[in-house]
Amino acid sequence: MALTGVLRPGHAQVRVLDLEESVRFYRDVLGLVETGRDAEGRVYFKCWDERDHNSYVIRQADRAGIDFFGFKVLDKATLDQLDADLQAYGLATERIPAGEMLETGERVRFTLPSGHVMELYADKTSIGNGLAEVNPAPWGPQREHGIAPVRLDHALLYGPNVAEVQKIFTEVLGFYLVERVLTPDGEGNVAIWLSCSHKVHDIAFAEYPEPGKLHHCSFLMESWEQVLRAGDIMSMNLVPVDIGPTRHGVTRGCTIYAWDPSGNRFETFMGGYQPYPDYGPLTWTFDNFGQGLDYPQRKLHETFLTVVS
Amino acid sequence: MSHTVRIEDTGLSYACAPRESLLEGLNRLGLRGIPTGCRGGGCGVCKIEVLAGQFQTRVMSRDHVSDDDVAHHRLLACRVYPASDLSLKVIGKLQRKVCNPASVR
Numbered sequence: 001m002a003l004t005g006v007l008r009p010g011h012a013q014v015r016v017l018d019l020e021e022s023v024r025f026y027r028d029v030l031g032l033v034e035t036g037r038d039a040e041g042r043v044y045f046k047c048w049d050e051r052d053h054n055s056y057v058i059r060q061a062d063r064a065g066i067d068f069f070g071f072k073v074l075d076k077a078t079l080d081q082l083d084a085d086l087q088a089y090g091l092a093t094e095r096i097p098a099g100e101m102l103e104t105g106e107r108v109r110f111t112l113p114s115g116h117v118m119e120l121y122a123d124k125t126s127i128g129n130g131l132a133e134v135n136p137a138p139w140g141p142q143r144e145h146g147i148a149p150v151r152l153d154h155a156l157l158y159g160p161n162v163a164e165v166q167k168i169f170t171e172v173l174g175f176y177l178v179e180r181v182l183t184p185d186g187e188g189n190v191a192i193w194l195s196c197s198h199k200v201h202d203i204a205f206a207e208y209p210e211p212g213k214l215h216h217c218s219f220l221m222e223s224w225e226q227v228l229r230a231g232d233i234m235s236m237n238l239v240p241v242d243i244g245p246t247r248h249g250v251t252r253g254c255t256i257y258a259w260d261p262s263g264n265r266f267e268t269f270m271g272g273y274q275p276y277p278d279y280g281p282l283t284w285t286f287d288n289f290g291q292g293l294d295y296p297q298r299k300l301h302e303t304f305l306t307v308v309s
Numbered sequence: 310m311s312h313t314v315r316i317e318d319t320g321l322s323y324a325c326a327p328r329e330s331l332l333e334g335l336n337r338l339g340l341r342g343i344p345t346g347c348r349g350g351g352c353g354v355c356k357i358e359v360l361a362g363q364f365q366t367r368v369m370s371r372d373h374v375s376d377d378d379v380a381h382h383r384l385l386a387c388r389v390y391p392a393s394d395l396s397l398k399v400i401g402k403l404q405r406k407v408c409n410p411a412s413v414r
Contacts, residue, residue: 017349017351017369018368062368062371063351063370063371063372064350064370064372065351065370240347240349259348259349260349261349262350262351262370263347263350263351263352263370264349265347303346306346306354307346307352307354309347309351309352309370309372
């Protein structure tokens with residue numbers, strides 16, 4: 001299997017209500033690595049095992065939520081081709097110049113029918129993971145600071161027109177549908193999980209009347225033990241936990257949902273399985289959504305459907 | 310010293326310390342009466358109107374609390390800290406937006 005086209009989730013920019021309180025949370029509790037601050041006051045983070053300069057950016061604003069979610073693509077030719085493909089499909093695109101985000105090349109930005117701003121880019125400075133490139137140790141001290149996830153894994157976004165969003169990701173951007181939850185009448189999808197890789201999801205969407213909402217950004221942990229350790233660290237630091245630790249039926253991932261100090265939900269996640277593009281999607285009927293969300297408890301937690309930022 | 314908070318919708322009263330939010334005080338006692346969401350001023354589900362009493366606030370999302378709301382003490386319970394006995398009513402009812410079949414496309 002060769003990865004081409006869209007490679008992976010590359011960055012999310014999230015709004016916070018109090019910048020320094022949020023920096024302390026993301027750096028010392030979630031255990032991200034702070035990598036820079038820019039002239040606009042944005043603070044840049046990466047997970048310890050990510051090599052590119054940043055994957056999670058926060059800025060102070062008067063409302064919580066997500067500004068945009070970006071994917072890294074293979075190279076500049078891929079970026080130009082996908083830009084042309086998006087325009088040919090009928091979407092307006094915009095070029096954000098290199099350097100507008102620290103250590104990040106030119107970005108192609110477009111808005112989905114769900115109201116979410118998406119970006120594609122080919123270049124971001126590799127600063128490494130703090131380990132040697134020759135004869136590396138398996139991990140270093142950054143893995144022991146706070147929850148310390150491995151990488152930004154995916155996001156779940158809430159908004160309208162999920163069927164149209166699915167067409168854009170599958171017909172233009174090369175993603176495939178991994179799992180879905182049907183509407184109560186079985187005619188459409190309430191929620192979809194999409195992959196551009198060998199992962200159970202690189203991005204997911206759920207139908208919601210208000211556009212542009214963030215359900216959560218997800219951070220990958222290495223083991224179930226590490227997810228439980230994350231839960232301990234959340235409680236030690238009075239982090240409000242939403243759901244878990246438990247296992248999703250959808251994706252089989254093990255999870256905790258919790259909120260940052262501004263009410264942006266995040267997930268510490270591990271597991272799942274390894275789908276390929278030729279697999280057909282797995283389907284959940286609406287009356288089994290509870291098992292899909294929380295398999296042991298078989299419970300459709302109300303906050304999952306109603307609390308977004 | 311705790312203050313007494315009364316939820317007019319239900320008649321429930323509970324003790325809430327000045328250092329804890331109206332929502333934390335309620336939840337710490339294992340009581341229900343105000344919908345509980347993110348607890349960080351971002352999601353808006355715990356919206357209340359303070360009818361009487363003194364209080365302090367922390368920053369909350371403008372998506373859910375406008376200037377007019379602030380002027381009329383329509384606030385998020387997770388960001389309001391009592392400075393006297395208080396009475397309130399719940400105005401941010403949780404809405405079943407995704408799971409309500411009528412709203413599904």
